[in-house]
Amino acid sequence: MGNDGDGDVDNNGGVQGGQLVTPWNMSISSGHNLLRDPRYNKGLAFTERERDAHYLTGLLPPIISSQELQEKKVMHILRQYEVPLQRYIAMIDLQERNERLFYKLLIDHVEELLPIVYTPTVGEACQKFGSIFRRPQGLYISLKDKGRVLDVLRNWQERNIEVIVVTDGERILGLGDLGCQGMGIPVGKLSLYSALGGVRPSACLPITIDVGTNNEKLLNDEFYIGLKQNRARGEEYDELLEEFMKAVKLNYGEKILIQFEDFANHNAFSLLNRYRTTHLVFNDDIQGTASVVLSGLLSALKLLGGTLSDHTFLFLGAGEAGTGIAELIALQISKKTGASIEDARKKIWLVDSKGLVVSLRKESLQHFKLPWAHEHEPISNLLEAVKEIKPSVLIGTSGVGKQFTQEVIEAMSSINEKPLIMALSNPTSQAECTAEEAYTWSKGRAIFASGSPFDPVTYEDKVFVPGQANNAYIFPGFGLGLIMCGATRVHDDLLLAASEGLASQITDEDYAKGIIFPPFSCIRKISAHIAASVADKAYELGLASLLPRPNDLVKFSESCMYSPIYPTYR
Ligand SMILES: NC(=O)C1=CN([C@@H]2O[C@H](COP(=O)(O)OP(=O)(O)OC[C@H]3O[C@@H](n4cnc5c(N)ncnc54)[C@H](OP(=O)(O)O)[C@@H]3O)[C@@H](O)[C@H]2O)C=CC1
Numbered sequence: 127m128g129n130d131g132d133g134d135v136d137n138n139g140g141v142q143g144g145q146l147v148t149p150w151n152m153s154i155s156s157g158h159n160l161l162r163d164p165r166y167n168k169g170l171a172f173t174e175r176e177r178d179a180h181y182l183t184g185l186l187p188p189i190i191s192s193q194e195l196q197e198k199k200v201m202h203i204l205r206q207y208e209v210p211l212q213r214y215i216a217m218i219d220l221q222e223r224n225e226r227l228f229y230k231l232l233i234d235h236v237e238e239l240l241p242i243v244y245t246p247t248v249g250e251a252c253q254k255f256g257s258i259f260r261r262p263q264g265l266y267i268s269l270k271d272k273g274r275v276l277d278v279l280r281n282w283q284e285r286n287i288e289v290i291v292v293t294d295g296e297r298i299l300g301l302g303d304l305g306c307q308g309m310g311i312p313v314g315k316l317s318l319y320s321a322l323g324g325v326r327p328s329a330c331l332p333i334t335i336d337v338g339t340n341n342e343k344l345l346n347d348e349f350y351i352g353l354k355q356n357r358a359r360g361e362e363y364d365e366l367l368e369e370f371m372k373a374v375k376l377n378y379g380e381k382i383l384i385q386f387e388d389f390a391n392h393n394a395f396s397l398l399n400r401y402r403t404t405h406l407v408f409n410d411d412i413q414g415t416a417s418v419v420l421s422g423l424l425s426a427l428k429l430l431g432g433t434l435s436d437h438t439f440l441f442l443g444a445g446e447a448g449t450g451i452a453e454l455i456a457l458q459i460s461k462k463t464g465a466s467i468e469d470a471r472k473k474i475w476l477v478d479s480k481g482l483v484v485s486l487r488k489e490s491l492q493h494f495k496l497p498w499a500h501e502h503e504p505i506s507n508l509l510e511a512v513k514e515i516k517p518s519v520l521i522g523t524s525g526v527g528k529q530f531t532q533e534v535i536e537a538m539s540s541i542n543e544k545p546l547i548m549a550l551s552n553p554t555s556q557a558e559c560t561a562e563e564a565y566t567w568s569k570g571r572a573i574f575a576s577g578s579p580f581d582p583v584t585y586e587d588k589v590f591v592p593g594q595a596n597n598a599y600i601f602p603g604f605g606l607g608l609i610m611c612g613a614t615r616v617h618d619d620l621l622l623a624a625s626e627g628l629a630s631q632i633t634d635e636d637y638a639k640g641i642i643f644p645p646f647s648c649i650r651k652i653s654a655h656i657a658a659s660v661a662d663k664a665y666e667l668g669l670a671s672l673l674p675r676p677n678d679l680v681k682f683s684e685s686c687m688y689s690p691i692y693p694t695y696r
């Protein structure tokens with residue numbers, strides 16, 4: 127068999143002729159086991175001395191390769207695959223074979239490889255996760271584990287976990303309910319924690335909570351890897367999540383960071399509200415996204431002029447991302463101008479699937495939309511809303527592609543000299559418009575950013591470089607900041623600090639190119655600054671437990687970062 131994940135019979139047949147077999151292994155990594163251990167394996171880079179000392183002689187061909195040469199070779203192979211999913215599979219294989227080489231590659235080629243291990247390709251990987259499943263890369267906790275979640279956590283091979291990314295798979299990017307196959311998201315996010323934020327890979331734990339799926343296609347897919355039942359709701363769901371949250375704290379202590387990811391909004395807001403005062407938790411879709419978008423807006427002000435409170439914001443999509451961003455903008459306006467949060471919210475409008483969120487709809491609105499239900503006549507579509515509200519900033523968080531039509535972008539351009547357009551929905555297929563559409567329809571006047579990456583666009587001989595407004599800029603540095611100062615709780619001011627930390631990393635050269643997010647190629651430096659900014663605020667608020675406070679927090683954050691350079695073995 128080609129891998130360990132393709133059946134429930136092991137390579138030796140598991141039960142051989144009715145005889146029970148004990149799986150056993152050696153505990154010290156040397157020889158064949160060392161080559162099979164992704165954390166310690168260096169492949170052809172083991173030196174003569176290491177080969178002698180660790181019983182590797184003869185197990186490898188005679189050549190000794192540097193890590194740089196290995197990197198060059200893997201990039202050469204990856205670039206030969208034309209299909210992005212093949213590259214994704216090759217990267218996962220590398221991660222499982224040689225972890226340090228995987229991270230070295232990801233760090234050194236971040237702009238090329240991010241679209242493979244993250245959005246958009248990770249979306250396709252989740253859709254096909256059952257078929258491409260090779261080895262488990264995270265922990266699966268299902269309804270069947272109710273009553274023994276702590277035991278399941280204890281099955282994980284690592285003890286010193288610092289960060290968990292957990293999903294229940296119900297809102298995977300803009301692709302909807304992918305059930306247990308959503309595991310690709312925590313795995314991808316945690317790869318970025320290590321590559322972009324420098325958190326040790328062994329301190330990262332991806333978890334998927336499987337409460338079933340309502341995705342009929344998956345339920346009828348013979349290769350689906352999750353529970354084949356409809357989603358548990360209400361008490362049954364809440365009890366499993368409660369047991370999980372308690373077990374995590376029992377097993378890993380008070381300061382374990384839990385990042386909620388890609389839950390549907392009917393659970394996301396309530397989970398965050400329930401656990402924000404008892405655990406170190408944050409919801410990346412609500413809070414991480416808000417922080418990255420606020421940072422982009424602060425940077426855009428340098429190009430647009432004025433202050434945040436001079437602008438009018440219109441969102442397409444009033445869910446986790448939309449209301450999360452809206453609330454952080456209002457908070458920042460309120461802090462900077464001294465206006466009440468209610469007044470600050472008045473410059474922000476949201477459209478959902480039923481039209482503009484207005485007070486006449488109050489009776490039927492979900493609780494997280496209520497603060498945005500301003501006095502206004504109902505408006506049923508986006509184009510009318512743009513014409514009526516006259517926003518200077520248009521932000522797409524609907525999860526539905528192609529909603530920023532030519533008419534919408536033209537309307538934005540007739541109202542604004544430089545319309546700011548953010549098409550945040552992922553993956554690329556769900557983007558509200560493409561970079562090319564934004565620049566062409568605005569006749570080269572839009573400032574544009576999107577959730578998934580787009581290539582630069584040439585319009586009338588000028589090259590436009592779109593920004594990537596993705597929470598990947600924030601959560602790795604944000605998490606590092608929390609971990610390195612021993613933060614006990616997440617406070618909204620820490621999100622504001624992260625926004626400012628990110629905005630501070632844009633250079634005049636970037637602004638000259640119209641860029642509102644710094645290049646991902648500098649992300650380790652950016653993350654160190656975000657981490658320092660977050661930790662600084664945590665110390666100020668009395669939320670940091672690592673004492674005394676390091677003097678130079680940027681240097682301290684850099685010193686905490688994992689390096690993928692091969693160590694020398696004794
Ligand atoms: N760039 C980034 O970093 C991030 C991007 N995202 C992306 O944002 C998207 C939304 O995520 P999230 O907010 O969590 O999802 P939610 O499900 O919480 O919210 C989606 C919102 O969009 C509205 N909507 C759906 N269809 C339409 C439509 N045709 N017209 C107008 N509104 C519509 C929904 O309306 P209703 O309430 O009426 O159902 C809802 O308010 C996803 O694609 C996700 O990938 C999310 C987080 C980070």
Ligand SMILES: CC(=O)C(=O)O
Binds near residue numbers: 300388597
């Ligand atoms: C980026 C992200 O978190 C999302 O699209 O859900």
Ligand SMILES: [Mg+2]
Binds near residue numbers: 299387388410411
């Ligand atoms: Mg997400």
